[in-house]
Amino acid sequence: MKPLQKRVIVNGLMNVLSGAAALLVILPLVLVFGFLVYQGGSSLNLAFFTQMPKPVGEAGGGMANAIVGTLILIGLACCVGLPIGILGGLYLAESRDPRLPWVVRFLADVLNGVPSIVIGIFAYTLVVLPMRRFSALAGGVALGVIMIPIVLRTTEEIVRLVPASLREAGLALGLPNWKVTVRIVLVTARAGIVTGVMVAIARIAGETAPLLFTAFGNRFWHSRLDQPIAALALQVFAYAISPFDDWHRQAWAGALVLISMVFLVSLAARLATSGLQRRTR
């Protein structure tokens, strides 16, 4: 075989191999999603969204409390994560200090890699121990801390993209710096920041580990925010490891709802980004 022939063959072979790798990577998505639709679709009905969990042995029932609980937890997490994330990102993008931003950026990236269950322990010692009970608040704090690095880094990147001329225009009109930042820079970067927030929400919506010993889960409606609260992901976990077929079916339905929520939010974030890119281009 001529050397050139061999090289062309190797080239083709690697093409096929790397393509196969890409296909194999996507395969689980098809398998997981297929089973979710197949198993979860059949147990999904209106009652699932409107009713409470039924005791073992009684068929039917739903996860209304868990769906609402997840939404409340996301809201609480936003109260914790958004101010710190957005203001911190603003700081990273605008600070002229040579060292401190580097440290903050590095810490944010490290925090992004901290296992969520460890953040759960943090929220446990910070909120659960002093209050002496599991609570929605503790769950919100845990999820909020997980949001911070994601929001912080996307905000930073987006704020950097705001054209300098816009800032200069505001300053030329005599606006104070803070007004330029709040009314011009943040408003211009709005769409991008919202995207970052949605990515963060997609991530925390399915988080289970940090909620195990903070929000704890609840089979009933929560009464106050300092009480344990149900969450969809927690309920799916509890039902999945239970020995009852009825509950397994509910777990599949819950997982289908959960993944649909996460995918919709991710998709919205994706569309917002592509719209943003078109506009800035």
Add this chain to the structure above:
Amino acid sequence: MIGVDANRGGSAHGAPLPRAFFLTPRGSLWGDRIFQGIVYAAVGLFALVMTGIVFALVVESMPAIRRFGLSFVTGQEWDPVKEAFGALPFIYGTLLSSLVGMAIAVPLGIGAAIYLAELAPFWARAPIGFLIELLAAVPSVVYGLWGIFVLAPFLRNWVEPLLGGTLGFLPLFQGPPYGVGMLAAGLILSIMTVPFIATVSREVLLAVPNTQREAALALGATRWETTWIAVLRYGRSGLVGAVLLGLGRALGETMAVTMVIGNRPEIAVSLFAPGYTMASVLANEFTEATSDVYLSALVYVGLLLLAVTVMVNSAARLLVWTVGGSVKGIRE
């Protein structure tokens, strides 16, 4: 400090910015001062959270550290009733399951990244990239559910008997096929980490300057040779960083692993045997910890887990950043 540099413009990262920033109070504008204060408060709060995480874990695990010291890491017995706590089975389980996961995920992830960044036809790149990102967004508990009811039975009925029959002479593939166990945990971990490895590697490869490729192509290299000689070698440290980021994920992954690993604190060589990981023991036993020492020992496990993942992630960040001064927008 900030005021001094503020008028220079330009920074280590990104394009030069205009002169005025909210962080430079002009004259006696109180609004600027107040806003500056708010921003600094947010950054301070963030720093407080970071130190708080470390502080909380150290304080809570102090009783266990005092009582067991470093022998905690080598102790093999985990018996809450006797208050004997050794974390070795969990450390072993975390390392082995992550190792199995990485053995599968690394070649697949980097292969997929090469395909997406270098070899795939242009129309296919965005959709495949998007699907891989979706895969990264699937919640852990959903993978766990799928693992319990689809993957584990499949392994028990098909894969493990087959592996046991053909490769059974290796200690890795001996023992009864349970389905749940190290192999299932490793497979789930590979599925969960591969999207991270693939997307970060793709970003690294895309950050390699085009002049590298053009030079190799101009010398008559094929596309693959270009990739191998000019792109992969250039992005080497970034790729190692991507793998380490994936490893960090695998080490700390909790729910899916907890659901398929079998949760038995024993050290077994066989991949078919059930095991336990540091993260799953926290998930399973934290709310059940009845005594202070028990809880403290669990937090100690959490502290070890934190230390390992922080080290792996810091190394990963530094490596990715070395390729990337130019690589922006690498996010997990």
